[in-house]
Amino acid sequence: MTSALLYGLGGALFIALGLLYASIKIVNEYERGVIFRLGRVIGAKGPGLFFIIPLIDRMIKVNLQTVTFDIPPQDVITKDNVTLRVNAVAYFNVVDPVRAVVAVQNYLVATSQIAQTTLRSVLGQVELDDLLLKRDEINTQLQQIVDGVTDPWGVKVTLVEVKDVELPETMRRAMGRQAEAERERRSKIIHAEGEREAATSLGAAADVLDRSPGAMQLRLLSTMAEVAVERNSTLIFPIPIELLRFAQTFTDNQANGAGPAVAEGEDSVEVHAGTTVRPATLPNEANPS
Numbered sequence: 001m002t003s004a005l006l007y008g009l010g011g012a013l014f015i016a017l018g019l020l021y022a023s024i025k026i027v028n029e030y031e032r033g034v035i036f037r038l039g040r041v042i043g044a045k046g047p048g049l050f051f052i053i054p055l056i057d058r059m060i061k062v063n064l065q066t067v068t069f070d071i072p073p074q075d076v077i078t079k080d081n082v083t084l085r086v087n088a089v090a091y092f093n094v095v096d097p098v099r100a101v102v103a104v105q106n107y108l109v110a111t112s113q114i115a116q117t118t119l120r121s122v123l124g125q126v127e128l129d130d131l132l133l134k135r136d137e138i139n140t141q142l143q144q145i146v147d148g149v150t151d152p153w154g155v156k157v158t159l160v161e162v163k164d165v166e167l168p169e170t171m172r173r174a175m176g177r178q179a180e181a182e183r184e185r186r187s188k189i190i191h192a193e194g195e196r197e198a199a200t201s202l203g204a205a206a207d208v209l210d211r212s213p214g215a216m217q218l219r220l221l222s223t224m225a226e227v228a229v230e231r232n233s234t235l236i237f238p239i240p241i242e243l244l245r246f247a248q249t250f251t252d253n254q255a256n257g258a259g260p261a262v263a264e265g266e267d268s269v270e271v272h273a274g275t276t277v278r279p280a281t282l283p284n285e286a287n288p289s
Contacts, residue, residue: 062097085166096154
């Protein structure tokens with residue numbers, strides 16, 4: 001066997017091995033291989049081991065894993081003319097590998113760009129308070145819009161989340177003053193409600209004590225016992241409520257010009273300034289003079 005024949009067999013074997021290596025394709029579980037035969041797509045294969053025709057078939061791998069894309073910060077002007085800097089994140093994955101390769105040139109870049117433009121468009125139609133309070137509704141709206149655009153590309157957008165809202169310093173101070181005023185208003189309302197409930201309870205307790213004089217005495221004794229435990233120099237002189245009422249009646253009679261009532265059978269004595277008053281002698285009493 002000549003050396004030329006050996007070189008020829010060696011070259012043929014090398015080419016055969018190269019073609020065999022080029023025809024064997026291995027695709028992972030999270031990937032799919034889109035096969036083009038002479039420029040026409042024939043479908044997606046995988047996962048696992050399969051063969052293609054070398055020099056005729058061409059394979060493009062497509063990753064089916066969920067992609068976490070961080071949307072760059074966007075300068076947004078809200079509906080009430082407040083300038084914000086908003087950052088968001090989007091989650092999407094390929095559900096149709098053939099459309100992801102054929103329908104769009106680069107589905108990653110395309111999805112990123114549509115997410116940025118949609119973020120600016122949607123946030124420009126809402127007010128600042130809605131952006132801060134209705135975050136879930138805005139996220140749902142963003143996800144539906146972006147998913148509707150990327151669906152023909154075979155890309156499913158599962159979530160778009162507004163991650164960070166950067167407010168101007170003046171707006172932060174204004175919102176801080178507003179929150180402080182709101183807390184003060186609530187504290188005053190709570191204090192007034194407490195005063196009203198306390199007054200209602202005290203009124204009900206006063207009605208019970210007025211109907212039961214013995215309860216008032218028990219309450220007075222309980223208060224004296226509490227004060228006595230503290231070992232202080234406070235002296236308590238309990239005054240009956242009836243005595244206070246009698247003093248009030250006497251004061252009212254004096255203010256109206258009427259003297260104290262005189263019982264039947266008693267002598268009335270008129271007092272003048274500068275005179276000495278002696279009690280009158282009853283007829284049946286002996287006169288010592």
